[in-house]
Amino acid sequence: MTGLQQRRPTGLTRWALPGGRAGFAALVACYAVLVAVCLATLAAAGDLSFGRNPWDNLLKTVGEFARPSFLDAWFGAERLEYRSDDGTVLRVENRREVEANFLAALARAAWVTFQIATLGSLLAALMALPLAMIVARNLRAPRLLAWAAKGVLDASRAVHTLVFGLILVGIVGLGPTAGVLAIALHSMGTYGKLFAESIESLDMAAVEAVRATGARPGQVFFHGVWPTVLPQFVSHHLYVWEFNIRDSTILGLIGAGGLGLLISEAVSLFQWSRLSTLLIVVVALVVAFDAVSRRIREALL
Amino acid sequence: MTSAVHLEDVRVTVRDRVVLEVPRLTVASGDRVAIVGPNGAGKTTLLRLIGGLLETQQGRVRVLGRRLSREAGGSSGASHVPIPARERRSLRLETGLLMQGLHLVPRLTARGNVLIGALGRLEGADVWRSLLRWYPAECVDEADAALEALGLASRADTRADHLSGGERQKVALARLQLQRPRLVLADEPTSALDPAATARVCAALMSAVAGPGRTLLTVVHDLDLLPRLATRVIGMAAGRLQWDLPIDDVAPPLLNALYGHCPDIAPESGLAVSSLPCTGRDFHADR
Numbered sequence: 283m284t285g286l287q288q289r290r291p292t293g294l295t296r297w298a299l300p301g302g303r304a305g306f307a308a309l310v311a312c313y314a315v316l317v318a319v320c321l322a323t324l325a326a327a328g329d330l331s332f333g334r335n336p337w338d339n340l341l342k343t344v345g346e347f348a349r350p351s352f353l354d355a356w357f358g359a360e361r362l363e364y365r366s367d368d369g370t371v372l373r374v375e376n377r378r379e380v381e382a383n384f385l386a387a388l389a390r391a392a393w394v395t396f397q398i399a400t401l402g403s404l405l406a407a408l409m410a411l412p413l414a415m416i417v418a419r420n421l422r423a424p425r426l427l428a429w430a431a432k433g434v435l436d437a438s439r440a441v442h443t444l445v446f447g448l449i450l451v452g453i454v455g456l457g458p459t460a461g462v463l464a465i466a467l468h469s470m471g472t473y474g475k476l477f478a479e480s481i482e483s484l485d486m487a488a489v490e491a492v493r494a495t496g497a498r499p500g501q502v503f504f505h506g507v508w509p510t511v512l513p514q515f516v517s518h519h520l521y522v523w524e525f526n527i528r529d530s531t532i533l534g535l536i537g538a539g540g541l542g543l544l545i546s547e548a549v550s551l552f553q554w555s556r557l558s559t560l561l562i563v564v565v566a567l568v569v570a571f572d573a574v575s576r577r578i579r580e581a582l583l
Numbered sequence: 584m585t586s587a588v589h590l591e592d593v594r595v596t597v598r599d600r601v602v603l604e605v606p607r608l609t610v611a612s613g614d615r616v617a618i619v620g621p622n623g624a625g626k627t628t629l630l631r632l633i634g635g636l637l638e639t640q641q642g643r644v645r646v647l648g649r650r651l652s653r654e655a656g657g658s659s660g661a662s663h664v665p666i667p668a669r670e671r672r673s674l675r676l677e678t679g680l681l682m683q684g685l686h687l688v689p690r691l692t693a694r695g696n697v698l699i700g701a702l703g704r705l706e707g708a709d710v711w712r713s714l715l716r717w718y719p720a721e722c723v724d725e726a727d728a729a730l731e732a733l734g735l736a737s738r739a740d741t742r743a744d745h746l747s748g749g750e751r752q753k754v755a756l757a758r759l760q761l762q763r764p765r766l767v768l769a770d771e772p773t774s775a776l777d778p779a780a781t782a783r784v785c786a787a788l789m790s791a792v793a794g795p796g797r798t799l800l801t802v803v804h805d806l807d808l809l810p811r812l813a814t815r816v817i818g819m820a821a822g823r824l825q826w827d828l829p830i831d832d833v834a835p836p837l838l839n840a841l842y843g844h845c846p847d848i849a850p851e852s853g854l855a856v857s858s859l860p861c862t863g864r865d866f867h868a869d870r
Contacts, residue, residue: 485686485688485689487684487685487686488685488686488687488688488689490636490684490685491680491685491686491687491688491699491755492688492699492702493675494634494635494636494675494678494680494685495675495676495679495699495700495702495703495758495762496672496673496674496675496676496677496702496703496704496762497699497702497703498672498702498703498710500710500714501702501703501710501713501714504713504714504715504716505688505691505695505699505702505713505716506688509688509690509691509695510688510689510690513690
């Protein structure tokens with residue numbers, strides 16, 4: 283086929299894959315072997331078990347999930363008595379008051395999560411923009427610089443937000459600051475890749491036409507490049523921002539602020555009904571943001 | 584005034600194939616020159632060379648009194664002297680290009696694209712304002728007038744990627760009008776247009792070069808247009824200039840010979856040329 287002949291010889295990293303149908307079949311076979319080895323080794327080590335009574339546990343968990351705790355803020359018992367085995371009252375609790383307080387704490391945590399995602403995404407986009415312009419091949423930055431920038435972006439994309447968070451909590455201490463920075467460092471790689479791709483898909487013939495009218499370099503950028511690239515940047519920004527709202531909900535697990543702290547609390551106390559409430563809030567947050575961002579993205583096209 | 588375009592010993596090769604060989608060509612400033620010839624004759628290559636979109640490997644090119652070729656003096660081919668950026672830009676400003684390979688900016692409106700033509704001649708604070716796509720009022724009026732003259736007044740606020748092929752061609756012409764170039768290079772300016780639009784575009788093109796000392800070089804296939812756009816006609820085939828005559832001396836037999844002996848290519852004929860079995864020349868894409 284001509285596909286192999288047309289492939290440009292670009293340095294050391296490009297592999298020559300076997301062409302044709304036989305080559306693809308060989309790839310599929312390799313993949314099948316890999317999956318089989320994974321399954322077999324896990325099974326041999328006895329790690330492929332579902333615990334002692336998975337069905338009972340499942341039913342119990344689903345049952346508690348089906349009764350999210352926020353309902354108690356309106357329908358809970360106003361005098362819930364905790365008694366010891368011989369019947370003496372240990373403690374009396376107003377369930378409505380307790381759950382109302384929890385909801386208030388949850389609202390604050392959700393707001394912190396949103397703050398972390400928003401500021402982290404913006405910071406990431408700002409850091410990624412110059413790197414993307416260096417990486418984009420059609421802007422012809424010096425080769426060595428482009429490789430360095432690509433290395434930075436790849437590394438930041440490879441390290442998970444949680445890992446960045448763990449490192450940063452050790453540096454800047456517990457709290458949202460660590461969360462913002464962790465989000466920023468990880469998303470920078472995603473932004474850089476997306477931005478560079480949209481710069482590379484630019485219609486260079488239009489840019490060339492603007493330059494050919496005798497416009498100055500700055501004018502060429504703001505008339506030939508910017509109008510085409512900006513809507514794509516905004517669209518990518520909304521996408522990654524939404525992704526980060528999801529991502530930042532777990533940052534609290536490591537003490538970087540937000541909903542994650544409440545989630546880890548609920549999980550470690552086996553309060554599945556509270557976890558249910560938390561997950562409802564997370565889903566609502568993401569769905570609402572997705573609806574808004576999709577509208578904006580459609581309007582920009 | 585000196586000549587607008589001067590070529591000497593120019594030779595352009597693509598993968599060992601000579602696509603253009605011009606021993607000598609001079610276009611006086613104020614001239615109206617049309618280039619005719621079959622596909623693959625090197626017409627577009629010649630225009631791209633003069634427009635600065637292509638560099639010569641060999642020979643000397645002078646456009647509007649400035650050297651375009653990179654060879655210093657021309658005696659030793661190895662010493663490359665790059666053209667200073669400032670000079671290159673002022674040359675681009677004075678050379679108006681109307682070519683298929685130069686697109687409109689897809690997300691800008693028709694008016695926005697036309698106004699791009701004015702960018703190069705803005706001065707002082709207007710340069711900074713132009714970065715926000717904020718133009719002086721007289722430029723905007725000029726753009727609207729140019730669109731109006733081409734029958735595009737109602738499409739001024741339509742984005743370029745929603746325009747038809749013919750409309751885009753007209754917008755590119757309006758952009759060129761705002762540029763006010765001294766030398767206009769037009770590659771088949773009427774290729775996507777209906778007869779009424781062709782008349783309008785020709786009028787606009789001629790008004791763009793109406794001033795004194797303004798030069799027009801056009802590649803045309805529609806031979807009816809020759810007398811309207813040119814006073815001098817150059818026939819090209821196989822990368823070489825075959826003949827160079829005043830418009831009144833251009834006779835049908837000459838054109839027939841150029842286009843490979845197709846019987847019905849003469850200007851007065853109304854027959855569709857494309858339906859005829861034209862042979863004798865291989866059919867290269869023109870870009």
